[in-house]
Structure formats: structure tokens, C-alpha cells
Amino acid sequence: MGKPLELHPDRLFPADANCRTVARRLYNEVKGLPIISPHGHTDPSWFAENNNFSDPQALLIAPDHYLLRMLYSQGIRLADLGIPTNSQIHGGEKVADPRSAWRLLAKNIHLFHGTPTGFWLNHVFSDIFEQTEQLDESTADHYFDSISEQLQKDEFRPREIFDRFNIEFLSTTESPIDTLKHHQKLRDSDWNGQVVTSYRPDAVIDAEHHTFQQSLQFFGELTGEDVFSWTAYLEAHRKRRADFIAVGATASDHGHPTAQTANLTTAECQQLFHRIVADQVSPEDAELFRAQMLTEMARMSLDDGLVMQIHPGSFRNHNQWLFDNYGSDKGADIPKRVEYTNALKPLLDCFGNNPDLTLILFTLDESNYARELAPLAGHYPCLRLGPAWWFHDSPEGIMRFREQTTETAGFYNTVGFNDDTRALFSIPARHDMSRRVDCSYLARLVCEHRLEEADALAIAIDLSYNLPKLSYRVSDAMGGDR
Amino acid sequence: MGKPLELHPDRLFPADANCRTVARRLYNEVKGLPIISPHGHTDPSWFAENNNFSDPQALLIAPDHYLLRMLYSQGIRLADLGIPTNSQIHGGEKVADPRSAWRLLAKNIHLFHGTPTGFWLNHVFSDIFEQTEQLDESTADHYFDSISEQLQKDEFRPREIFDRFNIEFLSTTESPIDTLKHHQKLRDSDWNGQVVTSYRPDAVIDAEHHTFQQSLQFFGELTGEDVFSWTAYLEAHRKRRADFIAVGATASDHGHPTAQTANLTTAECQQLFHRIVADQVSPEDAELFRAQMLTEMARMSLDDGLVMQIHPGSFRNHNQWLFDNYGSDKGADIPKRVEYTNALKPLLDCFGNNPDLTLILFTLDESNYARELAPLAGHYPCLRLGPAWWFHDSPEGIMRFREQTTETAGFYNTVGFNDDTRALFSIPARHDMSRRVDCSYLARLVCEHRLEEADALAIAIDLSYNLPKLSYRVSDAMGGDR
């Protein structure tokens, strides 16, 4: 028998009784608002095909790099969690079956005490799969059977789950070399769920990416442009952005190592591009090219209206052995220090004063919240602050974001929450966490007589619903046949 | 009808009932202490001429870059806030009249929810101009008329306001090429208000400043020194420091891009200075010269007793277009990361162990509080920590300062509060915020049994009054005919 599993109605609210009461009142007004999810990594084929998920391991372990990284950090092999290795290398290594993997998670569930992953899992277990006992070794098999069974029902298919979660808008992320066939199928279907894409061109911009040359080749084929010339390369981007917009995209996204931007002359761009498409690219050229392309993307955004997002500072695939054996997105990306004040200046010198551009900045380096990001967003008309991101998308992390940005940037230079997840079933848990923590922060301001409760309530609603719609120009995507 | 405007007596105190009670008791003992304002940017002509302010826009919008930056960040043009553009460029652009600008502020007042600007404004509205309804679109005209009317009264003139605010000492900031005529006039007047100056020589030290060569020229004329030779240049500084001291200065102030110091030989100084006064200066030379001049200023301080302040890390006029069109101090300065441990070593190797020097360090990079600044100030006899500065001069910012410096540097290596403002009417609000937050921090220590309440009270009084006087050697300036 496991211990009882109950989600406390006051979870994440302040310990102080008065603050808790205010937080509760604020939260009651926002908890039922529709979910706007303008940035994430769910798979569009889920919604296009609407097939059932197979089992708890495939649904909850395999796609969740938060979960994999914690278990791996304690010496648990990924193969034992049911993650297949690169077959060329580990052809003979045994990959655990789903049930064994699930038992291993259950046995190590204490590792997630005090972590957002623990919170999200319990939310999913209780709220979606109606489990009444905590997951541990004694309940592992019951969980596995019960969830497996439920997953086979119609109401647990992706589209039904989307509707049940009260998601009004959800964006996935695709590369310029994606054919968008899933999104096209969605557009052609009679389902009303707003699942759109975002333009994430890193694969054809980052010359240090190991598949850059092939991606470029395919980029040319898809667009019919000679993408090895600078002018046609830019034209190819314009064409693909239009394709993405045609299936609902309202934003582009840029996951660069740094926030560096550049503003070269056309001649300099052409020379640089010439070196970039050659075989051997220097790190300096690759960095300069990424920098210049952020400025080019901003220029295109002023033409086509895509909101622009920069997600800098992740050292991707830091663990070379793990990458060679298991590939990307297994929890081996590590943040780095990032600089913004100097890095963004070239782009801001071009477009910083234009309120028609929306450029949303993210960080994994919290030391920038108060030092660089809030001052930048609290001045430049084009800039907004994305929410606490990735490792910081947690109760303490979201609270630090508000505490360190609000006084300089206010609430209205922020854009509400992003769940940024490929873990579909955790989406309501993540938005719920964000709403609870924002309400807790606002409640403290109310109790410290720094904000009136009526104003706090208006802000809570804006953060939960209005700001994400406005900032990501979601209404644009809502309309008819755009 | 607007919503009622009331300043809650417990504002900024902790939400916890016990802590709040202690904070109240501490605050009651310090709220009435005179204001020591040893670092700020009010205009000495206000006090020298004692003319009435014209209207709310001129008093509360135009000089307040916190306010301008937030409104600008949301796409509001500065011209629409009544800020004149550079006429050569925008000869024809319409600048809003004061009442229209005021209405625009009123319409957007929600942007300041949860910000220190919102707190300061409400304090001024309620406490000084006795408004009883909140500023919004419905009350904008009433506010404009009411404040305009009050501003014409004698008791709202600068000297009367100064006395009403219970300011014991206030320092403005002037450049070495200022004639000090306003301060001289103040000295010659029969008014007893202690308004003094500070020596801020950046204009004749920063070779990258666009008016450096002209400033140097004028520096020579004012001092009668051939300031294009190193020895005479230093002598010119000594003369002007003496001039500043003669009108009450107790401190110098240095707003450098970095905290870099240097300790060159005389021969190296002469060669460097030779390159500095030439037409084209390299960034490296400019940086090295600023670095060396901090050490020279420290040396002079040991002779003439001026307390030295370093304010590093602001990227001034980051927005080139705004600077070209509207000039400086419009809210477009952005903080940068700053390093202290290595940067200060050359100066500290010279004078760090001399307790006769007082060198007050500020930062816009809070990651230095616990890492570099508290350890440095908690060791070197010459060093003290300036208060939370600029973007961090806010409830959360002041709290972080105490939380991150006290355990290593204690309270007695800090110097109390600086308002650092050109917004005269906000001075009491700013000191009140600081006192409230310090008392809240102390109250928490008391309630966590980390400090006895009697000791907390002594510290609260020291932070509010004694430490600023002592650290800035204010008693020196109080005396008769120095």
C-alpha cells in the first residue's frame, strides 16, 4: 500500500496565513482561464494523427529530459529507463522494457522531492490519471497497469486531452527543413484545436551544427532557391516564414549559444556567407553569422509580423559520450553565463526603437534578470522578457524572476508563461504552478501594502491570459483563413 | 472619481504579523530622523535662486528618467511626454504641452504597479500635494490643476521644501568645469540649508567622452594650469578639489565604465597622458587612464580628505538614436557586468590598508554583493559599501543588498542610504523606503533570534543617520567658515 496522494489546494501558496488567503483569492480567479501555450515542443503528429499513447514509459519517462537527467545523475543507466542507444554502437545492449523502466522510476521517486518534476508528476498522477496513492515500489505495477489501460481510451488521445486541458492556443516548434505536413493536415482537418508552429531556423543558421551542410541543401530544395548565395538564402527564409505563417505561426525562435547580434554591411554579409557555406568554418565566423542572422530575422519580422524569441546560453550536448550513444535532449544540456547589454546593441541600434517589433528575451543566467534584462526591457520599445526558463521554470525560479524583474521592468514588459515542454500531459501542471507562484508573489505585495488587491487581480489575469495572447499576437492566429 | 489614495502606515513592512510589529517599533524610532543626502543630482540653482517650479510635468515627469524609461518601453514617444527633441534634427516635431503629457502619464499609471516609481509617486501625491484620490485618467486634470496651483505658493519653493523635508545635509554633483556660481551664491546667502557639491571629474578624465577635449580646454582656463601636461593636469585637479571643498564638498564621485584601477610609474603616466590629450585615443589607453586617475584621486583624498565614491558599470546612452535625438539621462543607460577583485587591486596595493582613506563602492551588478564587494569591504580598512544603487534602489533591491552583504561585511562597513536623485520632491519618499526596508530586514533578524531588538534599534538609527554622516564626513561640512 502506498501513502495517500492528494494535491493540497494551497500548494505553492505562501506559508504566511494572510498572504495565503490573498493568494487563494487571486488564484481562484485565474485557475480556470484557458491555457495559452505559445512556445513548446510537443509533436504535431500527435494532434495530426490523434493516435493513443502506448504506455506510461513512452508517455512520461522517454520524452522528459528533466526526469532522465536526475535519474542519470544518480548512476542509473538510460538503457535501464527504456531509452534506446545508438544501435551502431550498442547493438547488443539490453534496453529495459517499459514496465521495468517504470519500476526503476518508482524506486527512485524520492530523488524528486522538492523538485518541479515531482510536483508535475504528482499533478499528472492525481489530476489526470486519478491515482489515490503515491508512486513508490509498492504501487509501481498498479500505476503501470492503470495508466496503460486509461491511455487506450478515446478520451486520452491527444486531441481529446488538448480539449480537456482547456488549451486555447498551442505552438510547436519546427525547423525550416520541416515539410509542415502535420500542421498542414491539422489545417485540413475538421478539428478546431489551435495547434500552430513556430519558425526555428537554427539548423540552417548555425554553421557549427553537425548537419548544417545537409540542412542547407534541403532548405534549397524545399524553397527552390540557390541558398548558397546570400540573397537567395535570405529569400528562402522569407518563403519558409510565409509557409509557417500559413499554418498559423506567430513567432520565430532562436536558440543560440550567445545573445550576440551584428549589423554588417551587405558586402560584409556576402563575404561572410561565402565563408560560411565553405567546408571549414571558424568559430568566429560561425558566431558572427548567427549574430548577423538575428538582425536579419528582426528585419523580416518587421515585414511579416512574426514575434521573435531569443533563447541563448545553453551548452547543448555537453556530455559527448552520452550524445554519441543516446543523442540529444536526454538532459545533458548545461547553462552558461550570458551577456546581453553589449551583445544586443547592434540589433537594437537598428530596430530597438520600433514598437512594431516584438523581441522576447530569455535567459538561463539569472544574474541577468536585474542587471541587464529588466533594464533593457524597461527601456526599449521592442523588447519583452520571456518567463523563467527551463531550469528556472520552478517555484523558486519563477519567484526569483518576479522579484528581480518587476521593480525595473514592471509586469507589462513580461509576456506571461511558456511551458516549453514536450511532456504533453504536464502542460496543465506547469501552467498551474506558474499561476500559483505569480499569485503568491502578488499576494505578498498586497500584504506588504505595495499593491492593492484589485490591481493585483487585474495583473494576475493579465499574466495568466491576456499578456501571452497580446505578446505573441495570438489573436492573429485565431482568425479565419489567414 | 478616482479610487481612494492612502499611504498605508505598514507599507513595506513584512507580511508576518510578528515581524511587522517589530518593524513598526524600529521604524517609529527612525522615521523622524533628519535626512542626510550625501549623494544626489538635484540642481543647485533651485536652491540658489529659490524660484517656484512651473507645473507637474516639469517637476515630476521631465527630470525623472525612471518614469520616462518605463513609459518609453511601452511605445510612448518622449515628445508626447513633453520632452523636447534636439531641434536641429526634429525642428518640426510637435512636443506635447505639459497637461497632455500629464494625462498620458495618468493613463499609463498601471505600468508602475509594483515598482518603486509607483511608490515614490504616491508618496509625493499624498504626503506633499495632499491628493486623496489615485491618479488615473479620471483624476488627471484635477491633479494637474491642484499641483500647479500649489507649486505657485511660497511654501513649495525649493528652500522651503528642503526645510520641510527635514534635510540636514544635501550634496549635488558638479563637474570640474562648473563655475560653482550657484554654490557660491548659496554660501553667500543667509539661508542656513546645508546644500553642498561633490567633485565629479569624469568629464576631464574620460577621454572617450565626446566633449573631452573641450572640457579639458575649459579646465585649463578655470584653473590657470597648462592641463595638457601631466603635472599641471594633476595640479588643476588639486586646485578644483580645493574650490569644491571651499563650498562644502566632502566627497568626490567617479562614474566609470569599469572599476579598473592602475598604478603606473610617473614616466608611464606622462607617456600615457601624452597619448590621451592627442586627438585619437585608443579604448585601451582611455581605460588605462581612467584606471590610473582613480589611484591619483585616492592619493589626493589622503591629502585633502575628500571621501571617494566609485559608481562603475553603467553603459551610458546605450540607445544611440535616443541619445542623438533627446540627449542623456532619458532612461537609456543599461548596466553591465562588473569585476572588482582584480580591478581594484592596484589602488588597494597603494592605499588599501590606510584607514584615513574612505572609498565607497557601488554596483549595478548584484552578483558582486556576496562574491566580491562584501569580502573586500569586510577586509580592507579603506573600503565601505555604498547602498543599493539606481535600478536596485527598491524594496527588493535594498533587501537583497542587506541579505547578501551583512553576513560578511556587517552593518558597519556600509554607509547608509543615498537617494541619488534629481527628483527633489521624491527625496523623503526614497529615504522613507530605505528606512522601512532596513527596519523590515532587522525585524526579521530579531524574529529569527539572530539579533536582539535593542541592538537592532541601535543599528536602525546608525543606518538612517549616523553612518551617512560619519562615512561622508558630514560634520566637516557643518562647521563655520571652512
Next chain:
Amino acid sequence: MGKPLELHPDRLFPADANCRTVARRLYNEVKGLPIISPHGHTDPSWFAENNNFSDPQALLIAPDHYLLRMLYSQGIRLADLGIPTNSQIHGGEKVADPRSAWRLLAKNIHLFHGTPTGFWLNHVFSDIFEQTEQLDESTADHYFDSISEQLQKDEFRPREIFDRFNIEFLSTTESPIDTLKHHQKLRDSDWNGQVVTSYRPDAVIDAEHHTFQQSLQFFGELTGEDVFSWTAYLEAHRKRRADFIAVGATASDHGHPTAQTANLTTAECQQLFHRIVADQVSPEDAELFRAQMLTEMARMSLDDGLVMQIHPGSFRNHNQWLFDNYGSDKGADIPKRVEYTNALKPLLDCFGNNPDLTLILFTLDESNYARELAPLAGHYPCLRLGPAWWFHDSPEGIMRFREQTTETAGFYNTVGFNDDTRALFSIPARHDMSRRVDCSYLARLVCEHRLEEADALAIAIDLSYNLPKLSYRVSDAMGGDR
């Protein structure tokens, strides 16, 4: 008469009444657990000789650099605190007698309000020396006499104090050129106290250390190896590590300026070592050699089982004048910014995925907690996070550590507390502070419904006792005749 001195039973617990109640319950279960002190700097001769301490100055002032630095920062000369100067330079300078030094501390005790030093001192005064009045000028002589008298008793000798403090395991730190005679004497004695050593090879690894060449010479003599050849130099390390293990060592420790690691080929290592043992070493070579040696040490750890610790980022002896006149460890070390993500990659590429290696990371740069350290430790099997260190070993510092690491790394990638002290009598105070703050953090999670109290209790016990034993492989040292 002094003010009463009482240690409040709820000290350091949260101010909120509910959280305090939970914290009390958790603390009651861990307060009596034995002390595991796997990293510190007490003198092994104390335990080997078991002589009485002479007086309060020698016991409490002279070895405590926290105390010295704060007093020095306020202009108090070290000689006046009884610290002898380098006689060649200050042959004639008067060094205060112990009683005068003690009076000077008493007079300035207010400087320690709100600091961990103040907390530790009061704990020692009250709990160990049974003082009932606070230390101040009026009680200074009474304190001096009372403590001096007690120190002469048998029960205040080092071994008796060790047993009274309920210390189960204590590690000192020695250099490879230490003969380990005190530890050998301890092993040969009939006392059962587990006092062991740690291998800290900085003196023979840091080519920039001013005694490097002599240390190397002595390293060769002790090991009988020709340590000026790369192969034999490594062999000398292996021999000495075995010597350390023979007297109980379970860990090595590395106090480098940075966290840089390297992975050179054998040929590159030999060429680098050739340059390192030559007379003039470039800073780049010195850094590269330290970097490579971290990787070599990790390799040896996989053979001999020593847990590895990296303590980077302290600028040792920052104050040149103080170092010249008073030597090291007088409170003049200053933290610097540190980078981990890139710096550790070479070592992690070699051994990062091997759970048989335990590499414990420390920092003086808190901006790394959430950005680099928790993500690294939350992924790599070999990595663990050391506790809040040195300047951050304080109520706020320990709390920030938990708040900024738990959500990404969890509790089980941390290793419990290190007192890291040479102040023997403060050891219980330091562990008590850590346990109280951890319980306060856990209590807040419980009250915010982020953790169940039963789980919090298990974690509190693990943090206080089980994790330090496990992480430092303490049971290995406990055994019989190893």
C-alpha cells in the same frame, strides 16, 4: 554588568509561527546526531599531543580569519589583536598581550551583529564556557579569566572536547610534503577518536606558489622518486595518496584559482611538465598544469577510491602588504567569479559518466548555483555539490544554496555540511547552524505544501548525517586496520 546571554531555542528558525513549529520538530530529530566533519583545517597535533590551549586569544582570536578580517576592516591593527608580524620587517613593533587583544575584541563586538561569527562566538561562550552575560567591555576581563581557567582543565583538552562534541569523524588537511607524523601518532595511540587527513596537493601542483620548487624537492625526498620527470612525479602522487589513505584519508582537496581542467596527451603532458619544473613558468602554463592535474587526480581516484573536492575561485593573499607583514590566512582572501561549464568539460569527457568517481564541487560565486552547478550535478553521475562555502557558510548563504540548487539537483546530489574550520571550538556551532537552516528550509517547503513532513524528516536526517558519510565514503575509514 553585561546584558544576559541566552541562546534562544528557536534561533534561526523561520519567523512564521507555523513554519517555526515544523522546523522545531525536524530539528529535534537531528540536533543530537553525531557530527561528521569531512573537510576542515584543525591542527592534527592538537589531537596527537592533547595539550591544553593557553588562553582565549590563542583559542578564539588568532586562528579565526573571519574575526580578524572584520576587526581589521574597521581600522584595527592585527598587532593589537595579538597577531605577530614578520620579525624581519617589524622587529620592533609591539604585539598586544592576549588580555589586551581580548579587550579589543570585546569593545568591538557590535561589529559582529547579524554575522555568523557573532552567532558562533555566542554559541561557544554560552554552550561551552557557560557564560551568562554577553561579551562587552564590562565583561571582557571576566571572560578572559573564566575561559583561561577552564582551558586548563582536563575536560577542555582537544580529545576530551572532540568526544564531548559528539564528533564521529573529523578530517584535517595536509600537504603531500607533510610527514603525517601527527596522524601516525594518532593511529598508534589508544584514543578511539576518528581524526583523519585529506590529500591537498596544491603546494606541489601550483607552479605559481612561491615555495613550489622547494616543495617539489621535498616531495621527491619523501617519496624517493625523481619528481622532476613526469612519470615519476605522478608515481610520487600515487605513493603519497597511499600514505594518506593509510592514516585514514578518504578524500583529496584542490584549492585552485579556477575550475579549469584539461585532457592532454602524454606527450603534451611531458612537454608541459618540462616547462613547469624549469625556473620561469608562464601563467598560462601554470594554469594548464593545474588543469591537467585535476584530471590526473580524478584518474588516480578511480584507482584508489579517494573522493575528490574542488574549491576554486579564491584570490589568496589579495592584500600584498598584509601578506608580507603577517603571512597567509589573516582574512585577506577575496573571491572571484568562476566558470564551470566549459572548465570542467575536459575532465568530464574522461570520467564524467563513471559513478565510481565522486567529485564534489564548491563555489564562492553563488551566481553559479542555479546556472551551472545544479545543472551539472543534476546530470553527471560523478558530480556532487559541496555545501555553501566560506563566506556563504551562514544563515542567508546556506538558505540561498538550498533555494538555488534543490529544484535542479535535488537533495541527493548534495553532500551535507562541511565546517571547513580551524576554529575547533566552533565546530558544534557551525553544524548546529547548518542543521537549523536546513530544517528551516524544509519547514517552508512543508508549509507551502511542496513536501510532506515525513519526507522532510528523512531528508533532514540524510543531510545532517547520512549524506556526508556516504559522499565522503566515511564508513571506509571507520573500519579496522585499513
